[in-house]
Amino acid sequence: MMLNDLQVIPSVTDYTTGISVIDAQYHRPGRAAIHLLVENGVAALIDTGTRFSVPGVMAVLAQKNIAPEQIAYIFLTHIHLDHAGGASEFMRQLPNAQLVVHPRGAAHMINPVKLVAGVMAVYGEAKFRQMYGEIEPIAAERVIEAPDGTIIELDGRPLLLLDTPGHARHHYCIHDACSESIFTGDTFGVSYREFDVNDLEFVFPTTSPVQFDPEAAHASIDRLMALQPRQAFLTHFGRIRHLEDHAAQMHELIDAFVEIARKASAQPERHASMVEALRALLSQKLATHGCTLPAAAIASLLQTDIELNAQGLAIWLDHTAKVS
Template structure:
């Protein structure tokens, strides 16, 4: 049985490539401590068979899984939660309080994603969302600590990418499970300098100044690594944080420069501007992939980032009550 999709990161942490969109794009994490287990993020419904197979490969009984903890309820992180919970009889779902209702009754979540992606893409990439019984759901709180075996996991509220986002601190490995708060880092862009990273402004709750504060809060723990959903563990956190926040500033500047354009023109200008921004940053990082390859690898992110920036700009332009 090939298990190239299952990576042992040490310290009882395993990355499971959910195969969403492409390989090495979307990770869920399986933690094993003192005979107990937890999943952090799940990918979509189509990633759930790999999560269950990971338990089998590692010899972990399904009833040893105590927690399923999505970082937030965007579907590439939590679309498979309901289906996975059906297969884990003793697990509790631990979700940000703003996300609870969306996983107990995913109808509104599905409709929101449908508006962004369309029916064909929803069927191809996400499938039918399964509800989770309310009695199996616990809302997280800021600075909450839960135990996995005897190992503490600490949760903090980290808005900026989404208001329903929390991150999870693992003291054992001194790493944060960051969802999308600490950005995106694809292994295709690694060079001798290490990983490259970029912020994500996916619709619909991108708030750059709030995101900056969340990133700074993560850094206060002096993390040795970050476990990204997109994709896998990265180290050299101070360098990556500086790169991430610098690109966030450039993203904001690009958005403000395009703010007054008509919607369709603004969207195209944002997409072109983001590609140029990422291309220049990657060149400085020593990445020599050609522009067409960069555009292909970043196509989905550029499209969604442009949409999210536009929504943020429109929200900013509204008169405040």
């Protein structure tokens, strides 16, 4: 799907306790979510999608009779641009919003030059502009750095921010005790609704570049589960339950991904070997899960994640080789 083909009004799923899942319209429907949290007329957004996500979200806010001035906070679970690329445009349109970001990511939101350059180096300038548009600086006085244990109150509703590395070192998750929920960004993996079978979701890790750390990933999952959440809201994509089962699978798959990387490390076509092994593993797990989608549909849904996961595993391999 090209950006010009996106519908202005994205799909929205509303849950109890003031939580809504808004499709970020990132590449395809159901790939990335922006979460809206409303408490007594005061609202927050959790993650932003890209700049191209902004018009759709603003239209949803208008439909819900939420004025731009009612948005008090924009939370960035981390600063990868599918989560943070829309932050500067949202901050321009939401005059009272403060941006809440991990201390390791705050400087890159205030001065995004290095962040933009790094992503452009991967995609090239033309592709970057097509995917993300312009990334503008955000005034430092509107940025709140949120170290581990920060509590932000949304009209008296406490939101606990926990440092959760593993996917990225600039990642936090949000615990909302009111709804017994965690907003997990990428820490608790990826779960596309197309893979749901009889209301049971399928979840797998995201090891995309450049800071995958398997030991930290395991520890972060355990830390989240210690809160005994009833449900999780993933940026990719939306609400999942059955968290005990999913945590066990995440642990298993993190170890399996690491083993795939280690076995591929001596292969002459290391990247291709990892891609094929990841595809085979996830296809087998999906079959066990009961997924009956055609193989071509599964391959299409997994293609980008497998490619990025293999890239991230390669960077992790190279890093571990240097420090060993």
